[in-house]
Amino acid sequence: MAGTAVSGGLAARRTWRPAVLVDRRAETRSAHTLVFDVDGWPSHFPGQHLDLRLTAEDGYQAARSYSLAAPPDGQRVEITVQRTEGGEVSPFLTDDFAIGDAAEVRGPLGGWFVWRPEQKEPILLVAGGSGVVPLMSMIRARKRGNSDVEFRLLYSVRSPEDRLFAEELEDLVQNEAGVAVTWIYTRTAPPDSRRSASRLSVEDLRMYGWSPEDEPTTYVCGPTSFVESVATALISIGHDPSRIKTERFGGS
Amino acid sequence: MGIVTRGFRGRRSDDDARVPPGQYLTEDFPVLSAGPTPRISRDEWRFTVRTESGDEHEWTWDELFGLPIDEVTVDIHCVTRWSKLDTQWRGVSLDRVLADVDTAADYALVRSYGGYTTNLPLEDLLDGRAWVAFEFDGEDLAPEHGGPARLLVPHLYFWKSAKWVRALDLLLQDEPGFWEQLGYHDYGDPWREQRYQGD
Numbered sequence: 144m145a146g147t148a149v150s151g152g153l154a155a156r157r158t159w160r161p162a163v164l165v166d167r168r169a170e171t172r173s174a175h176t177l178v179f180d181v182d183g184w185p186s187h188f189p190g191q192h193l194d195l196r197l198t199a200e201d202g203y204q205a206a207r208s209y210s211l212a213a214p215p216d217g218q219r220v221e222i223t224v225q226r227t228e229g230g231e232v233s234p235f236l237t238d239d240f241a242i243g244d245a246a247e248v249r250g251p252l253g254g255w256f257v258w259r260p261e262q263k264e265p266i267l268l269v270a271g272g273s274g275v276v277p278l279m280s281m282i283r284a285r286k287r288g289n290s291d292v293e294f295r296l297l298y299s300v301r302s303p304e305d306r307l308f309a310e311e312l313e314d315l316v317q318n319e320a321g322v323a324v325t326w327i328y329t330r331t332a333p334p335d336s337r338r339s340a341s342r343l344s345v346e347d348l349r350m351y352g353w354s355p356e357d358e359p360t361t362y363v364c365g366p367t368s369f370v371e372s373v374a375t376a377l378i379s380i381g382h383d384p385s386r387i388k389t390e391r392f393g394g395s
Numbered sequence: 396m397g398i399v400t401r402g403f404r405g406r407r408s409d410d411d412a413r414v415p416p417g418q419y420l421t422e423d424f425p426v427l428s429a430g431p432t433p434r435i436s437r438d439e440w441r442f443t444v445r446t447e448s449g450d451e452h453e454w455t456w457d458e459l460f461g462l463p464i465d466e467v468t469v470d471i472h473c474v475t476r477w478s479k480l481d482t483q484w485r486g487v488s489l490d491r492v493l494a495d496v497d498t499a500a501d502y503a504l505v506r507s508y509g510g511y512t513t514n515l516p517l518e519d520l521l522d523g524r525a526w527v528a529f530e531f532d533g534e535d536l537a538p539e540h541g542g543p544a545r546l547l548v549p550h551l552y553f554w555k556s557a558k559w560v561r562a563l564d565l566l567l568q569d570e571p572g573f574w575e576q577l578g579y580h581d582y583g584d585p586w587r588e589q590r591y592q593g594d
Contacts, residue, residue, distance in 0.1 A: 154593065156578075156591070157591055157593055157594060159397060161398050194476075196397055197400045197403045197405065198397040198398060198399050198400055198403070199399070199400070199403050199404050199405045200399055203404075203405045203407060204397060204405075204417075205403075205405045205406075205419065206417050206476060207419075207476060208475055208476060231405060231406045231419065235402075235403055239402050239403075240400070240402075241401075244400060244401050244402075245398050245400060245401075246398070246400050247397045247398055252578075252591070253577075254577040254578055255429050255574075255577050256429070367425065367426045367539065371426075371432060371539050374430070374431035374432065375431065375432070377431070378431055384430060384431045384433075384509070385430070385510070387430055387431050388429065388430060389428060389429060389430055389431065391425070391426045391427065391428065392425070
């Protein structure tokens, strides 16, 4: 079968492996990056995700999927978790899960929403909130692989303090040719922002994205309603639907 | 049992017996699609069944939904791990759609507007286990959930319930669909946790 999109043998990707937390960083008040050491982790592509499983003392288990936040780095596996108020798993991971604690992971999973360093066409990334996580993995892979493919990121957040990876992205824009970042603030924009706070519009996509003639591949990730409106807007200005890859999360 | 995570208790639910392994309950109706949502009006919508001998049977919207309508209340399970209980749908049973179709096929490849495909054994579409659904929760099915009409095969993971359904190819040999080519399971039984190939 054409399952070659995903690295590592099937059995290797289906195996639950112990994952020990070796580092954690607060990205915002409610989002934390967790870095695991996973013995035997098969390599992955930027954009893929993993399953994470927690087991209680009485054997009760809960599993969730999380996007990988960084390109492959041996046994080091990073995810960035946005706390969902009232959730069963994410508040535990962001608030209680400590360095040295262990969970289990398996993967990598998902062979569709991926960017491969061999891709030569321009790339448009459109993120809504924590939907930036798999896109960040692509941006980091581009830098690590010294790719000169042009990336443009439109990143929609409520306000500056809600931005994930803000410093790293600012730094990339300053120092890395070929990466452009446009912050789309929906509620509160900083005073020096080049656009006032409003939802991402067709005009934003025209102004800060690519023209359909550039034949970009576009990756859109965010809440369902965000992905729906962005994908519809892209098609309305002439982008080829088959070049738009989407990943949606959450209810609504 | 896996490695115990220190301090994790989790939250159990009274409905646990209805939730397959590795799933959790949601009150929302999340969306999983790989690309943009196609927009198809009821006027232009057609449903086609192609048999292994190349015969085609085609229905317009009025023809298909002029068949007797079932009201169905079922639990649904998405491979991204959410399950939703007691969802209410209206649609036409595939038993009725296929009643006069002459075929010896064992497999079906479902085709959607927008290019999505998924495969499953033909018998899983029969015996009152699958519908072409056009209403969810008393409302017309929204485009992001597969409107104007989607397949509903609730006993399998929900990617088999193809949104924006437009055709069934009846085949003598199994042919993998979109997610199945990307490593997802050919059958997808949530109770046996058949998420990925080899599960």
